[in-house]
Amino acid sequence: MIIFSIDHKVIGKQYIGLALFSVVLGTLLSLIMRFHLVYPDAKVRLFQAMWPDGAPGGQMTPELYLSLMTMHGTIMVFFVLTTAPQSGFGNYFLPLQIGAHDMAFPVLNMLSFWTTALSLLTLLAAFFVEGGAPLSGWTAYPPLSGLGRITGPGEGLGQDLWILSIALFCVASLMAAINFIATIIELRAPGMGYFDMPLTCWGWFVTALISLFAFAVLLAGGILLLLDRTAGTSFFIPGGLIVNDQVQSRSGGSPILFQHLFWFFGHPEVYIAILPGMGLISTVLSVFSGKKVFGYKAMAIALVSIGGLGFVVWGHHMFISGMSPYSSIAFSVLTLAVGVPSAVKTFNWLATLWGGRLRFTAAMHYALGFVSLFITGGITGLVLGQPGLDVYFHDTYFVVAHFHLIMGVAAIFAIFAAFHYWFPLMYGRFLNERLGKVHFFLTFLGVYAVFVPLHFAGFVGNPRRYPDFKEYEFLKSVMPLHIGVTHAAYFLGAVQLIFLFNYFWSQRHGAIAPANPWNAATREWRND
């Protein structure tokens, strides 16, 4: 049966399909948000039709904006960036690359996918219930997320569904992680040692290990939060809260405790999004420079150390939470230490290119774009990793610029590279190379046009997660910049149609690909 297939290739494609659907939805939400930020008073019939309560008379309420923001972030982080690079391409290509017939537990694999799909449906259901989608962002901090309907529309059933969705997602990701790890440990081809695996497999391996520990913690946090909402417990709800003029009866809980649980997951999560991409980019750069990856072993070890360090830096998301300055220093030093393995990777990528016979295919373009974005996005991480600077930048658009460049875009470029590189194996045809390059250049331009200016908004102190800026005198000067960003975002959204067209058109009409068209050395291209 094709729907509940237990074939890793089918499941991989199912994950990719789910991610494609999600990325289209997430992008549309972001465009609506960008529109509202610069035209906060606009009355739009379409909004009124879609959200009669959220946009009475077509005028978007602040709550509607926040709910779009929450859904945008959640969809993108979980259902696109966690799903496509690891579960999508990983499922399809990991067994092929290590010479296994399938994943270690094919039925479990099928269950992971369908649990993920159920999780997505649960999340989307939040749009349709009374009060709409939740307001508390992808990080769902209590008390806002912990008290229920009284804190706003969307904080009722919508927030419950959100937590339920994330809990399901945790379970699905844990099942997937178990499968990946067992597959890599047990099903490598005879004679293939760990250091014989392509770096893509290292990326998936380390990502699976991170998922295993990170999602277990998020699941715990989610369960406690759900109990605070539904069972009257007080894990995270402090005493003496007055919400909408009503005194809340709970006491003793700690919202900061939730932040610790969340970011213990949340920081590793950002690596879950990017490590598979790092692995792939190494392969693509090496294939199209006609050279081996420079410093293969150092690259594998760097992946492991980034993954390991990822578990001891979560405090850098909480510098302003009132933590002791000694803890800040420790978290800061550890955070900056992540720069070391990251730099190892970057220089090895450059050294891989050095002296090679470069072939500028579309996949190669995206890989080079990835390196560029990884540097521009990573450098600002080093800025934010310093408590003195972060106290100012935290919760400004500077952070938004940082994580979009590195996670929102670099990781997505890796996905584009993966499509171009592996399409011949997945569909027997090429993605159109010329369209791919056109799409690359326009997208590359677009992302820098959208996200570089946002750093400057951050300099000015422009807060993030505000539905509009019209009340703030000091932000008047930033409005032209925001208008520019919004238009750049429209442009960026529009040029993605080129990719979508290419993706669907080439499945049927692309040039037929010969076996191993790129002259790659890894196993998935062999016919045996």
Added chain:
Amino acid sequence: MTNVARTGQMVLIAASAMFFAALTSAMVVRRGLSGDWAAPALPAWAFATILLPLLASWFVHTGRIGIAALAGAALVASQFALLANLQLARIAGAFCFVLIAAHAAHAAAGAAALARFGARAAIFWHFAGALWIYVLFLFGVWA
């Protein structure tokens, strides 16, 4: 037992251990932060249930899988009885509830796995047993 089954269980155990570690550290932090901690009163018989997983593990060891799964089911039943009497409004009781409920899920899964896969699921079952000793220790001694 195949290597794949063993490795799969070991990895699953790592995830479960992490889950319980997260709940435990949340409890330690939450207890330290506020002055509202009052140890939950588990009935004395709760501590006798420690025998059930031990017995079950022994039955697994000696090849009597059916009885082992039954002992596991008995453990789950006794855990439900404990859950019914816990007060969620007190924070220590709430943590106790979460940890016992989380364990019940593990014990139920472990017993079901024994029934379905036999001795191949032994590793996970032994882990679940050790985990129950840990939970009882938390609330019998530490809390």
